[in-house]
Amino acid sequence: MPTPNNFNAFLGAVIIGAISAAGMYLFEHFRQQKTKHKMAKELARLDQEVSQVKREVQQLMVQKNEKSLKPKRSRNVRKANSILSTTTTVTEDYNSAVSIDSSDLEFYDVSDEELDAPNANSTNGFAINNLDNILKEIDTELDSYSVTQLEKSLQRLEDLSFDYPENTDILWRLGKAHHKISENSDDKEFVQDHISKGIEILSKALNLKEDDPDVHKWYAILVGSRSEFVSLQERIDDGHKFKKHVDAAIALSPNDPSLHYMLGRFDFEVAGLKWYERKVAAALFSEPPNATYADALLHFMQAEQLANFEFKENKLMIAKCKIATSDYKEAMEWLTQASNCKQGDGLIHANENASSGKTSRRRSHAFI
Template sequence: MAKDLARLDQELSQVKRELHLLLVEKQEKGNKQRKNRSVKKANSVLSTTTTATEDYNSASGYDSSDLEFYDVSDEELDGPDANSTNGFGLNNLDNLLKEIDIKLDSESITQLEDSLHKLEDLQVDYPENTDVLWRLGKAHHKISETSDDKEFIQNHISKGIEALDKALELKKDDAQIHKWYAVLVGSRSEYVSLQERIDDGHKFKKHVDAAIALSPDDASLHYMLGRFDFEVAGLKWYERKVAAALFSEPPNATYTDALQHFIQAEKLANFEWKENKLMIAKCKIATGDYKEAMDWLTQASNCKQGDGLDDKIDSEVKVLMEKYNSYR
């Protein structure tokens, strides 16, 4: 028995060293300070051994503190996800992501920034979790919309696309991944060359089509298709030439095509969507239906003001209402 206990003590010492090295590696990877938590003692792991074992530990001069495990939580040892340095199990992750979803859709700049920071931390713990990655892309997009600074916007768009690229490598049949990849690619169009913009338009359409095939009742996807058709309908003649040179089947759409998508988005949306109403008005203007355009602009102006994120939309609505005021 003495030999067996001595061997057990050696094994525990080895486990102690390995756990220490593992924690050091995680701390370096995450570059984070972890909270001090109560340590687990070796005799808690050995609770299933005999009383003779405990007597041996004492008789051998080993204080219980000599066999402490370094700051390892139950979740890390026994939980469903042993890779989390925060000790989150998958159930806790799901709950946290639900809280983050609420903040991402709150239109509060403060809550958006808080969500981004939490998702960046989670990415360290769950580097291959696609639910974390696509939300990270969404957060970067939402943050980019809060500023007019070109460098700030490009930085967040780039980081968002990077997260979505990784998500697509891991999973290709997720509507949210395709959706937010398309959103971010579309967001950088005004910061790239004409050829890159047309190439991004091709990527945008590809991923929106993939997303809507997986989630046909998503109002935002119909809105995105409407935006695509609206932009294509407004291409200048030389832009169409470039598109034709780049693609065997260059994109083709009319303002009427765009309007149909926006109307469908309006039907599916369960909230007052100011930007969609604005786009319907712009389609009406493009087709010469100014009176109906004013009706939709009025509806857009009456939508609830967000927390600083609606300023650009409000400004455009105001300009168009002043321009076409005579058609009331």
């Protein structure tokens, strides 16, 4: 019981504590509302893009019908670049592949045999046989829309890496954490710093374990994320690295839909290169990247078959491949399917942040 002399101070402390508690409640309420707003905004973006592409396909179909009524002169069909260059940036399409990467798809199973640490306890005092549970908790945090949660995950992973410096299950998650945090900032120096750290960590993981699909996958993602920070020649070189490591990841994990989506995005971009861009690639490398829309479509169709959810962004890319080959009727069918998806793309389905919570302005694998 406070003395009369201290009663005023005691009362003031109680009032301040009550105000602080109310402030924390209001802050948490505001944060949750902001998260819901981000998800709704991304769903609206995808719906708007699908509607836009549908309108343009309808126009192309009308034009095609009009041409069929006229005398035939030339069967030279030009690509409709205005249709292919829709409102979605390369980064948004690319990061939706990242989106599928969640515990919902069981990409993060960790067995006790894979733990490399010589000591019995982690930095936080957990026994080694609890490390798999810790990593599952971190996976949930990495799929959060909260920057605070992402930073918390990064700190936990850095702490674990001191006890398990050669554990690749920790290292590739560290790379993922750096990538996810970088996607929540427009500060180029901040972004470049996190991407560089992630690539350095994944390079170490590759040297330790070459047969881990997640290591190859996240190395490819991080390499693809640094395109705006390097020269033209380095971007083309990164394109080769991206393709090499996605291929390696698919060989190790052929049923991962995100990997097929990533390869489809790469092939789609390469297929759309202009002639002078191909000349630049050929001048710098003896084997410049080469792919067709048919190649891209094959990977998108594989992703569609493997995904156990409504992969809206993948359906949109299938429609774009159909448009590129003037198959407008099937393009409309795929756009209708995309429109009817109740879920957003893989990113929203997995409840991750990255570019769905915040539309990124960066190009993730614009290699040329």
